[in-house]
Amino acid sequence: MSPDGLREAKRALGSKLAAWRKTRGLRQQDIAEGIPTSRSSVAGVETGAQVVDEDFWLRCDALLDANGELIAAYRAYRMVEHEYQTEREEAARRARWGSSAPVSRHPRALLADRTASLPGTGGVAPEETLARDGLGARSSQRTVAILAALERQRSESLYYLPPVDIKQVLSGFLSSASRAYLITGPPGCGKTRLARHLADEAAGFDVQLLAGDLWAEENADLAREILRYASSIAGPDPLLALERESKDLTRPLLVVIDNPRTRMAIDRVCRQLDRVLRQVLSERLRFVLILRTPPEIELAPYPVLAASVASGQSQNVGSSLQLGLWDTSTARRVWDRSRSTGQPAFDVMPTRLRGFARLPLYMSLMRAAGETNSDGQTNSFRLVEFCVESILKSSGLNPDQAIYGLARSVRLQLLPTLPRNLTNLLQKEFTREDSERAVAQTATLSLAASSALDHDVIREYLFARWLARVVESWGSSPRSVALLNELASATTGSADLRGILEFLLQGLDATSPELLAAMAKVPAASVIDTVPLMLELVGDNAAFATGDVLRDCARRCLQPSGLLLARALLRSRAAAAALGGDYLGWILRVLRQFGPPIWVDIVTCVDGRLSVTAIREFVQSARLDSVDDAVFFARHFFVFFGDDDIGSDAFKVLLGHPDWRVRAALGDALGDERVAARKIPDAILGSLVEDLDYKVRAAVAAALGQSDITIDRHRLKALLFDRNWHVRERLLQGLSSRQGSTTDVADLAFADEAVWRDGPQAVRVAVQRLLLKAGRPAIRDEESFRNALFGLLRELKSGALTLPADVQSRLINEGLVARDWLVEAEAKALAGHRAAIVAGPNNSKEMFRRLRDRRSLQIALDVRDLQQAVAVAEAAVAAGVRLIEIGDPLIKSAGVRAIGEVKKQVPEATVVAEMMSADWGRDQVVLASEAGADVVLLIGPASVASVSAAVGASRRLGVPLMLDVPQGRLAEDWVRDMERAGVDAFAITTNIDLGVAGNHPLDQAELLRSWTQLPVAVSGGFEPTDMIVRDRRSWDILVVGRGVTDALDPVTAARDLVASVGLSGRMP
Incomplete structure (x- = not known):
């Protein structure tokens, strides 16, 4: 299937929703309010700009009484999408590795009938059954044993639904030139479980599973650990030994490094991985690095690793794969497939618990604790508290005594990892508590309890629970505020400290909201990180976030250092009620204080929180004669002006604004995918396309070139043959970034090819690219043809450009007969055995x-x-x-x-x-x-x-x-x-x-x-x-x-x- 075919399937799905909506006589706004979601999301779905998740379609199906037709259409589209992705990955894999060769039986299959002989089962490990030798084979032997042991120890029976098609993901990774794959996500989202699933499904490659605990020690060495895992001799130079052994790999070996806990451990792992990638050049040795976020991991200090990481689907995310919460439909499937007799169905549970259950860890805890009642479970701290106590009771233990012993053990583990300032603040509390109370023995847990509670999140909860009691004993003193400031500051580089702070704040909000409110208003509480994190981590149901506290935050955020606090308030649902009639005015003051850095936050707030009436009032309150205000509203007109508002006086002010930047912002907005969901009146497009200022027309040309907006041939021709070369170039550059067909534009360009011959070099190259991709005859200009062909071939080789196989083959053939030696060299590099990705983009x-x-x-x-x-x-x-x-x-x-x-x-x-x-x-x-x-x-x-x-x-x-x-x-x-x-x-x-x-x-x-x-x-x-x-x-x-x-x-x-x-x- 071609990209155009997939795009057409997406449009057909959206058209089906639009047809059902119109049949029922509803507007897009009605759908948005009934689900609920934003109107622009509904519009985006109907025009094929987006698809969203299954829960959206289930709700639409019910709202429109479509008798299952909509959800069936959605699932059919997902099957088409899966087929398309599979075809792409398989083509890339074959291009890189050739046709599939016969593969020897997987070690797990060899051992399937001999599990009882594995170490720990009373027998002898069947080493003799694995004839294949070397680093990869011995790694697989060890991994099979580890997976079998983990399976015996695992007590929870939660149905596992992989977040991605792991075979498709690995096929894409192994067919690329990237040597590292970065998986990130919040704690408890299933990163480790995915790693084990990856190892369990291994076919055609070997896997090592390296635990994050290995890097707690300063002398831990990645090369040595890889060799030790496979029982290989490291010798005096482990890196040299690994380089030597890697040369003999007969198939890929994936080394999975699972979640080093502390920032220090992450730094240690990344530095060593960077070093290994520098020296060990075997393309068969690959790495999967699993890291907990937020905060996001900065890879710039590890340059080779940064250049080796496979790019993800989102350009705004640095990881190869970012995991998160399940959507509601996935959580429903997992719960209902896993629930025991007597446990309610997912849809019967209280809304708050259904929200908690979207995190895999919390669902596991709820099942282990038997919790299906929301009484008292106001936040994650309360939920974890209830589940931990319930699990300990089921093990026959006194929860208070057991938690004290477990918490003390956790404190001893975490104390060395804390920043020095935090350690100094808390050292006396460790000493005082141990002197006042006899040291409790560590509780002996049952297998089920120890399995359920063996997670970093539980350790962070136990530490935060103790820390909350310390803060309560200190009151709203300078020490308490200093502690929060130190923790908040440290979260910018430490995911585990962020987790501790989140539980601490939620615990205090549940037990001492007045204390937390008092600290939030203290001038010493940092508006740079502490107060914003208080609002963000406790969430919308925060008891401490009273109207008085929120109004104080709204005032404090307007200082130059208050950007993060302003963002937190814009995300807070309670802020609107606290500020009342001043809410819209406050948003405008925030807009003028911070400018473009706050634009996305304001747009998200307005799109998701404000009614149509409030949005119109907000626009009327703005100073559209001010360039700064006007540029913001113009750039996001699709949020502030509905279909009925396009003809309003306010919009006319933007369209006819005397400052070109405002009109250019309108043009730039046409490239937003949410605009593709709208029917833009021809008069507006005409006004922008025919604007007297070339800079405005250039902005329009660039946006329309990249977008899926349907534009009539007359307007397209006006931009393509504009009186300014820069406008033409911007249109052509936008079109060149499209993955779909541009043959209609190519036909227009070729119809009057003489007008291009005297143009600037960059424009001639851009139009030649367009013609080459569309298979149209080139302009008779050898230099621009050569540069366009060279650029296309180089981008194909680097992996930056993907074209249908027939187009790629045609370009290679053009290059092979070129009279320029550089172009011919690029074509030869792409021809034959590696016709897809030769070098990889990095x-x-x-x-x-x-x-x-x-x-x-x-x-x-x-x-x-x-x-x-x-x-x-x-x-x-x-x-x-x-x-x-x-x-x-x-x-x-x-x-x-x-x-x-x-x-x-x-x-x-x-x-x-x-x-x-x-x-x-x-x-x-x-x-x-x-x-x-x-x-x-x-x-x-x-x-x-x-x-x-x-x-x-x-x-x-x-x-x-x-x-x-x-x-x-x-x-x-x-x-x-x-x-x-x-x-x-x-x-x-x-x-x-x-x-x-x-x-x-x-x-x-x-x-x-x-x-x-x-x-x-x-x-x-x-x-x-x-x-x-x-x-x-x-x-x-x-x-x-x-x-x-x-x-x-x-x-x-x-x-x-x-x-x-x-x-x-x-x-x-």
Whole structure:
């Protein structure tokens, strides 16, 4: 099935809902209020922009009395979607690994009849039954034994419903070039259970299951643990031993690292995994890393790991797979399949308990405790408290005594992991309590109880329960506020401390809401994190969040540091009632105080909380003559203006606003998927398409190019043949990002091809891309055709672009007969044995990042003569240097063709293109890549947005990006921002004309290396006689120019340089 076919199936499903709604004489707003959901969600479903979950369709089916027709249509669509995904993943797998080869029987099958002989069952492990040897085979033997032991110990019988099709997920991962898969999610959402399911379903690959507890010790070593798991000898250098054993793997080995608990342990695991990925290059050794969130894990400090992680479905989420709560329909299926005799059906349970049961852990606790009554279960703390006490009673224990002993054991475990300030605050409480009360013995639990209570969440609850009593004894004293501030501050980097704080706040809210309210109003309580987290973690039913407290928070959030508090209040349902008639005015004050950073929060609040009448009042309260207010309302007009409001005076103000930015915001909003669900009047589209300001038309063109809005041929042609080239380019760029068919636009473009020949190069390339993808004849312009074909082939190779097999095959054939050697090389790389993904979007970036600590040389061809440059490059490569920089003087003299010429004459070289003006980084990356560069070095100051755009182009085109540190920017915060943006290396460049003035570049490089784990290149007029270069470990890539390029004998100079610095680094 093609992407267009899937899209058509989605539209057909939405049309069915629209037909039933109209049959019943209802509006979209009526559906939204009856479910309930937002009107824009209903509109999005009806136009095929989204599908949402099964619960939505069950409710729609009941609301419209559709006799099961709607839910049947939804399930049929999901089957089509599953078929489409399976076909895609299977095609990718075959392209990477070839046709399926015969596979030996899985070790679990071999052991199926001999489970009784496993260790711990009284018999002897049947090692002799597994003839296949090696790291993978021995890993499978161990994993089978672990799974069997876990199965015997598992007491709960909760029906397991995997959150994803694990075979499809793994097929996609193993067919990609990514070597790490990151699974994240909140505690109790089933991450560990999914890992065991993954191992249980293993077919065609081997699995290791490494517990997170392994990294509690400072001397834990990932390479050693992998080898130990398979009973392999680690020797004095475990990493070298793992590298050696991995080369002999005959099929993929997935090493699952399950949930290291503390932030320190996570850092330890990520650093070691980064190190393993740097050195062990076997593509068969893969990793699945499971981490608890929130907070989200920042991978920038681990650059090779960051470049190795498989991308997820959402561009806004850093993980490969993010788990969360079950939707209501999934929770219903699991509960009803698992419930015992006498337990009520899911739909009979109280609403609050049904909400709790959407978290797998809480459902398990409820079943173990037999809890199906909501009396007193006001929040998660109360629910866990009741379940723990019930489970302990069922084990024949006194709950108070048992909890005291368990809590003390937990405190001893957690104390070493707490931040020092927290430890200092609590140390006296540990000592005092132990002196006042005899130490309780740890309770002896039954197998069922120990299994049910063996979870980090239970440990955090026990610690928080004790902590709540400490805070109650302190009252609303400065110590109590300091404790909350310290915990809240620590949650930004620690998921376990966030869990403790959540239970602490919920416990206090249940037992001492007045105390919590008093602390929330204390000026010392931080509005940056403490008070926002109090509102967020306790939730909408918070007893402490009285009207007085919420009004105080609304006042305090308007200070410059109050952004997070304002967001928490916008999410609070109680805030509207507390603020009363001032609520809408307060939202406007928040909008004006924080601007764009708060836009999404306000839109979410308005869309989900305000009635149609309130939204209209909100719009009337705004100052639409103010550009800032008007831009916000224009950019989100689909929320603030319903179908009946499009013709209102307020909307006319936006459409005819004298400031172009407001009208451009309207145009930009057309790209939102929620707008595709609306019927935009032709008069409005016409006004925007025909706007006198080209910037407005450009915004409209970009949005319409990317969106699924139906636009008539007349309007489309107006944009395609606009009087401004920039408008045409934005439309073409938007169209090029579409996965579906664009043949109608291609036909329009080709119908009048003569108008494109005199256009700017970027526009000609964009229209050639459109024609090539649609299979239409190209414009007769060789240069733009070459660049368009090269870009498409490179994006296919990098994995950034996916096209139907027939289109991809046609493009490869075009490349194979091209007269340009670079285009032909790209086509050959894609042809034959690996026709889908060859390098993966991050593969080249991962390889370049491995140059850290390897001491590589880069010869800078800062000459003006191309012939001389080629000669020096040949001499350098002959001496063992691989990084050859095409310097700015050469590019200015010979043009960017110098990049391709050096690459063509010296194909063994890794060509680094020095491109000036980093503020236009995206264009520079494209220009250098099209010319044949393997790496791009950007010089000059640039904003984070510009660097991010350049990084996007580098990923799309599969070229690493090195960024020069501009004068005066060598600061840790700037380095962190650039790491997060995604650069692959930094460079310290020293102008030779400065002579001996200024700081020594090696000192600057040393400081820079202390802040980042990315490779650092440094230049500064170095030559073989510089002993300081050899002795200092303050660089990863040494850039040398005139010491070699101006030498009478470049070959000898290059060899002397290699010998003097101890060259070890190579681009793989």
